[in-house]
Amino acid sequence: QQQVKQSPQSLIVQKGGIPIINCAxxxxxxxxxxxxxxxxxxxxxxxxxxxPDVSEKKEGRFTISFNKSAKQFxxxxxxSQPGDSATYFxxxxxxxxxxxxxxxxxxxxxxxxxxx
Amino acid sequence: NAxxxxxxxxxxxxxxxxxxxxxxxxxxxxxxxxYRQDPGMGLRLIHYSVGEGTTAxxxxxxxxxxxxxxxxxxxxxxxxxxxxxxxxxxxxxxYSLRVSANYGYTFGSGTRLxxx
Numbered sequence: 001q002q003q004v005k006q007s008p009q010s011l012i013v014q015k016g017g018i019p020i021i022n023c024a025x026x027x028x029x030x031x032x033x034x035x036x037x038x039x040x041x042x043x044x045x046x047x048x049x050x051x052p053d054v055s056e057k058k059e060g061r062f063t064i065s066f067n068k069s070a071k072q073f074x075x076x077x078x079x080s081q082p083g084d085s086a087t088y089f090x091x092x093x094x095x096x097x098x099x100x101x102x103x104x105x106x107x108x109x110x111x112x113x114x115x116x
Numbered sequence: 117n118a119x120x121x122x123x124x125x126x127x128x129x130x131x132x133x134x135x136x137x138x139x140x141x142x143x144x145x146x147x148x149x150x151y152r153q154d155p156g157m158g159l160r161l162i163h164y165s166v167g168e169g170t171t172a173x174x175x176x177x178x179x180x181x182x183x184x185x186x187x188x189x190x191x192x193x194x195x196x197x198x199x200x201x202x203x204x205x206x207x208x209x210x211y212s213l214r215v216s217a218n219y220g221y222t223f224g225s226g227t228r229l230x231x232x
Binding site: 006009034036041042043044045046049089103104105106107108109 | 120149151156157158159160161164174206208220221222223224225226
């Protein structure tokens with residue numbers, strides 16, 4: 001059972017465009033939604049994260065939009081640059097589980113290419 | 117500050133051989149994880165640990181064993197390698213909520229394993 005569904009699998013945009021990557025989750029107990037960025041040959045790195053008490057979070061050119069009722073969240077990259085070309089993963093976890101542990105469930109990833 | 121270090125970076129095994137992948141972190145993180153990354157499958161959790169001396173199964177644990185004898189090290193073992201275990205393996209670590217509100221994962225740079 002895939003708990004976090006990510007789309008599209010790949011995305012090509014021109015420099016300056018606004019790529020949007022979408023994720024949907026099934027488990028209503030999820031309460032932490034991070035996005036990770038991975039460059040070729042490297043491990044994923046935390047990009048931005050959101051909790052369900054807010055509908056939007058911005059950090060620089062990256063924005064997460066969150067729709068709790070639809071169980072969906074998305075990543076928007078404003079003024080995209082060729083250096084943003086990477087694989088992006090959404091993820092979800094249950095943080096408020098008594099603080100004992102948490103495990104991230106990842107989407108399958110989106111390969112973003114930003115052409116010059 | 118090295119973060120999360122994985123060794124080796126590359127390895128080719130013959131079917132039936134055994135090996136151990138080492139993960140070391142210097143951030144005093146309580147939690148550690150092993151993921152495998154396969155094309156089109158995203159990141160799947162193999163095993164994880166919430167503290168020294170403790171381990172637990174993740175989503176795809178079959179064919180793997182782990183040990184966490186020291187807080188800073190998390191070992192992943194393949195007792196009898198199979199071609200289906202050809203993958204890129206990532207180790208990650210994080211704080212627990214009892215220690216810090218920063219619960220983002222820090223990933224290593226990966227081990228590319230080929231089983232022939």
